[in-house]
Amino acid sequence: MITLITSSVVFSQEMFLKSNLDGLSIDVGEVFEPSTYVESEDGKITTCPNLIYYNKNGALNWDDGISVNRRRGTIRGEKPGKHKVIALCIGLTDSRLSRDFDVTVNYAKAKELSVSLNTEKVYVGSYVPLSYKITDDYGFTRYDANIKIKSDNNLVAIDDLNNVKAINPGKTKLIISLDDVETSISFNIIKNPIEQLSLTSNMSTARTGDVVTFNAKAYDKKNKLISDSPIIYSYSGESFDKSNTASALINENGKFVAETAGKYLITATAGQRSSSTPLIVYDRGIQREIVNVGSGTVEERHTSDFWVFEGVDGGDYAVSGTWGADGTTYFWDVTNPGQLKRIDSIKVDARTVNDVKVSADGKISVISREGASSRKNGILILDVTNPSEVNILSEYTKNLTGGVHNVFIYENHIYALSAGQRFYVINIDDPKNPYEVGMFEIGEEGQAIHDVWVEDGIAYTSNWKHGVYMVDVGNGIAGGSPSNPMVISNYSYESGAHHATFPFKSKSTGKFYTVLGDEIFPQGIDVYTTNETAGFLHFVDFSDLNNPVEVARYELPGHGSHNYWIEDDVLYVAMYTGGVRIVDISGELMGDLFRQGREIGHINTGNPNGYIPNATMTWGAQLYKGHVFYSDHNGGIGSSKVLPIKPDNSRINEYLTRPRIID
């Protein structure tokens, strides 16, 4: 009995891991062999039978600052910074025996320091635009370095934040140093030669959202034009609305756009010279009355995507999918937009029919499948020549078993996403016997595709963090075809939330944009309330395919973007909880389109009889023969009309004078 108790005391002692990893500091590329052992409270040292090392940097991040060679039991510094290495001892105790150690991987000393001047001329009185790049011995760019700048004379003033201001004319030399590396740059500070600045614009009055181009010209005292003078544009202003403030954007090229109506003063500055000119900006005034015309309620399931089309009989029809349900697809007669009639449905082995499309001739529909019990999802090709009696022509699953999230039909080919990684091109010359003719993937690690849209022989694929890829599938610009898709161009952006693309050729300007939509649920899923949505539309000027430039955004505060449609320079966008927003995107685009008062109107798509009543969650929108059709995740489909008249707000107060209900 005594022996048993003694034994228990011995083995219940706490054990600790000790290692020469503690406080370790290594260089990039240095290989270190840790020596780790177990020590009990009484100081007894034991060897751990199995030791595993790995690195850690918070719960959600993969830290590649240190690599571990498990076979050799060594660690290697990969990237400078502070890292944690975990040592886990297995097999010695019943409970977990591990410890994490702070390991510093040192920045190597600066090896190369370069500085560049971002202007051709430096005038007295101006700040000197400088850029620095520091590279260390291992080739890493350093961002933490506290460089030192000094001048060889008193022609410049250098503040604590290393801003350099030209004070007096003459040649000056800046010496920039870090560690043992030093570099220098010399430039001339010249007396401002500008005697006169003129500032003109292409408009004297404008509306909010109109992009006004200001052009400053500098002249010397001989009235000679100075073509290369550095000009900075700025503005001040006063809003007409006393409860608001003037708000606008002006860029380095003198492009100005106002968000609020008011009086603005635009100023061009070159050194100590400046010139200003006023601009009156009026409210854009494009709001229009929008009326709800009809609704096609889906009360038994969530609704997904939809498509409105002209049938072979000349009537107008729609198809809509369902989500998280039983694989049902509905067909509607929408010839009378005021009476949307459900005329047929089909049910397939799936839980979600996420996307539906119809061929341009109104004969063939394709629906996508997710959640098939066989786990062979794929697509179904339907005969919709009689939308009241839809027939399944074929099922196609080859390479599409992982669930098809989105599809498109273009010139007798179906473009179908596969497992969110690539798209396949399927020939449907004979829709009963579809066959694969091509495949496209971007070929990046972690490639993920969410949508494909085809227009003019170009497939626009939306690839989350890898952005939009324009792919030639028959246009010819890059020699592509359905069987040989070829990349034309690519553009991606920081958030990595790229979900859908719509190509947009501006009728008013002739410019070509791709409009890239986000999909973001910032709080994930909240089952207790309406889900918070976020994200916006990015307007990317693709007029030069090799140099796409993001110029504008449409962001509705508090609501996130989903699917959309553009026609005649008007955007119809489903903003999930924000309904359908109808936005004027005519003219040159720059800045924040929502704040510029470009919204024509909006439609709350919540349906009182829907699957979740009155809970607007707009999935998609489509302009069709003058009516705005939409699908709502919680309500079904519907139609609305934008009227030519402006909203009549004169009746708003009638509710104040309505007799009170006395109970």
Added chain:
Amino acid sequence: MARYIFLLLSFNICFSQQYNLYVASESDDTVSVLKFDGESIVETDRITVGIMPTEIEGPHGITIDPEGEHWYLSLAHGSPNGYLVKYSTDNNEPLSRLELGLFPATMQISPTTGLLYVVNFNLHGLMKTSTVSVVDPLYMVEVTKIKTGIMPHGSRISKDGKYHYSVAMMSGELFEIDAMDLSVNRILSLDNNNNLRNAMHHSKIKPTWVTPGPENDYVYVAGNGSDEILKVDLNKWKITDRIQTGKGPYNLEVSPNGKYLLASIKGEGKTGVWMLDDLSFVKNIDNSGSVSHGIVISPDSKYAFISLEGIGGDPGIVDVISLDRLKVVSSVEVGKQAGGIAFWKMED
């Protein structure tokens, strides 16, 4: 008589067990918490999981740590990689998330190493060699990825916690991983296809599950494609027995007392029962729905809990099979396509 009834009731109250478990519903993005009192199984909570409300992210595998404090869920689909999510069993709130490979699926925590081993099933990707991710569940850090075969599934740990077993569905292989040094120990081609190791050859056996026996001597493999169960001798490292099953055996489980081997017969909506010692057939039990998927057996070996996927709009179902009576004694509806199932705890 009244005293006798009172005594009976008292006995029942004093000794009735509560069985608690979790089941994941892959096409509803929900996890149900279930309680069975020996007579009736009920759903006590349904947790919505995932990140994107308008995308089905496919919760597939679920496991609970040996202490019963956390449950871990694999989400099959992301952009494109799936995730492992850690939840508290106290309040079923998510605590942490870790990106893994394509379609992370079944998993288990070794009681010996404390590490979680999850297969990256990559069910719908190109036929490429995939991996088993090893995760430190405390910090939710992926320690390493171990290459195995094509479409690995059925991640299970030996009773001594020292070995991890999985099968590769398309390359038809059984893998033994040393759970201590995190490397592949042995590979067995179930199709006798040793010349084409790790090659995609559409395995005829199409193994979908492996489970160890109560001693560290055998593992049992579900041959989903060949409609059989294979018994693999771990000492000889070869198949020593095979038995025919109904269509499409999918998951397997050995009762903790070592008496029975159970298999979900996916294609028939049945649960097959065999005596473990000689693999003699006992019974096929009709499930309450279609597409039988997961199996878990209570630690007292009294009950088996079977998840049923259903088809289309069918709800998922969890059947309770009494292993004394060999029949379904209770069922409960859960979210669509019920799959991964994990036993949490027994309570008095």
